[in-house]
Amino acid sequence: MISPTHDAPEILDPGAHPSGVIAIEASRLEKSFGNAAVLRGLDMTVRDGEVVAIFGANGVGKSTLLRVLATLTRPDHGNISIYGSDLPKQAEVARLSIGAVLHSPMLYGDLTVKENLTFFGKMFRVPGLTERVDEMAARMGLARRLNQRVRELSHGFQKRAALARALMHRPRILLLDEAETGLDEPARLILDGVIAEHHGAGHAVVMTTHSIERGIAGSDRVFVLSGGGVALDRPSSQVTSSDVTDLYGDPSLIGPGGT
């Protein structure tokens, strides 16, 4: 599937950023919704060239954390910097380095794939836009669906289009929130390929997944969230799936609303 020694990709510029540079630095993040505290003083650091898998029981705050890292949700307290740009002050710079695929595809249903990609490409001022759209469509296997409306696409193809949207501007950080959910085998292979390419180019990937085995196998590092913070932070090679499930097995650590 995903191996760290995967060939250098042709799309992403390899070696532009030496591995080891801090991509994401988050400290003491706190976020609550109404009465429910979701993040409670969470710290994490992600470096360039790392694929990080985030696990945790339902309702523990994985999606909230990814939205916070994507600059969509502001934490109540705490600091985040993306390649040294502090949020929220320098969010506009930080957003250039972030590509995100979250639960919803974030595409206009009544626009075609091509119109969507062109629109978001323009928002990011992507150079050589027409070629870039074709290139991304080819990469995601969407070439024959470019002129179909997103609404008419199957879930799998919508996800591919969302991935294309997220990568249009060549982000250095890729955030994936359960991106593999509901994907068929060809689409899953494309996703794995994208992650491997990103990794090979020395960039950072932060993903959540409900498939623990796959997540551990496809990552360099594993975080397990629990109690509003990081309960486990270890290289993937030293983690077994029971280490992960042990941490969400304890009902006293599961937040309200968890199942």
Next chain:
Amino acid sequence: MTALPKIRLIWLGVTAALMALTLWMIFLWVPTEINQGNIQRSLYFHVPVAWIAMVAIVLVAVASVAYLKTRDEKWDRLAVAGAETGVIFAALMLITGMVWAKPVWGVWWTGEPKLTTTLILFFIYVAYLMFRAYFPPGEQRRRLAAIIGLMGAIDTPIIYYGAQLWERAHPSAVVGSDSSIDGPIGLTWMVATLTFSVLFVYVASERYRLRKQEDEVMALRRAISLQPSRTPSSSMDNAEPISSAPAGGA
């Protein structure tokens, strides 16, 4: 916290004493106005209350700007206190205005600029408070409410200017009845205005205190919310804004 009750008690005492004095002046001391008769006495309530309704929106605006700049919850509490007091005073202004206008002008309602402005302001206060009632508590509600309060405050002078133009375009048939404002009448105005201002400060600060206590209770609930047996799972669903992310992976 321990020093506060004393100040509150003193302020309450001052408010009560001033109110007693004002009522005495309005109903017993000040001579009946010649042209309008006894009904003119309602203006001693009407005018100060109108003044407070306007001051309250300024308070909402200042507190809202301060909130957006500092994100300190105390400014949000102050803005709510201002809006809640403001809506009451605006309603009182409209009622006393109508009670006075019917016998003097022969109509319940006219397009008099201050009345019109207060009526629209009343609707703005209501919208502000309804928004807060509809929206789940949290940072987002405080921030959006501050924006609404600020837009309403910016609008108020424009509404007043528009209402003045409107009155000029539609001169009402009613005869203006300006009464003199010197001597005992003027003094009663001044005392009544002072009294209602003091009352406003008292009511607004009591509302502020209550808000603060509510927030403290909320903070306590939040502190224990990660203990599953204490908080029913539905409380978090209710508390989250509809379009925001689910709190965790599906």
Next chain:
Amino acid sequence: MLASLGTVWTLARKDLLLELRSRDIVLAIVVFALLVITIFTFAIELTPSRSRDVGPGVLWAAVAFAGVLGLNRSFAMEAEGSTLDGLMLTPVSRELIFFGKVLGNFIFVIIAEIVIFPVFEALFNISVLQIETIVIALLASIGFSAVGTAFAAVSVRVRSREIMLPLLFLPTSVPLIMAAVESTSVVVNGGSWADFSDWLQLAIMFDVIFVIASAVLFQYVLEE
């Protein structure tokens, strides 16, 4: 500067393209406004002088109430597909996103008015298709779009946003509605520019103040 204008246009063009496909917004405004106007022709027995008296009020009340419906759609649509998140992920400044939405909504309101005005003229038998009323309509539409876009963004996350938006939008727009009604009244009663210059001034003042205020406050609306 030019690049910023390009971004604003890209945003508005996207909304126009979506509207061309779905026709949700303009159609809702037109049909609702015409319904209001039609009901008034039954509710009031229209003599020529009475038409001139109440007509301008009916016209602008219809446009304001119908406009609020359409403005609601323009943000509801972004929220439903989570494309609002997609926009927030872009490095485009929030002011430009605001102006893009305002421009789109402004064009929708204008297109709706192009249909509403002639029908109103036919039903009420008073001439509103004049250069003076067109200027008034443009000024009113700018203010409606700016305030409406800001409040639509504020109320988009409220559960009962269909109720909330008119409650916020209508009281705030009172000065603009007054200005539009009064100046249209002057025009249909044969007055000239000088006779309603005060009202024009009020409308311009409202537009300038609220375009600036909404643009500044919009960034606070969208952060989550």
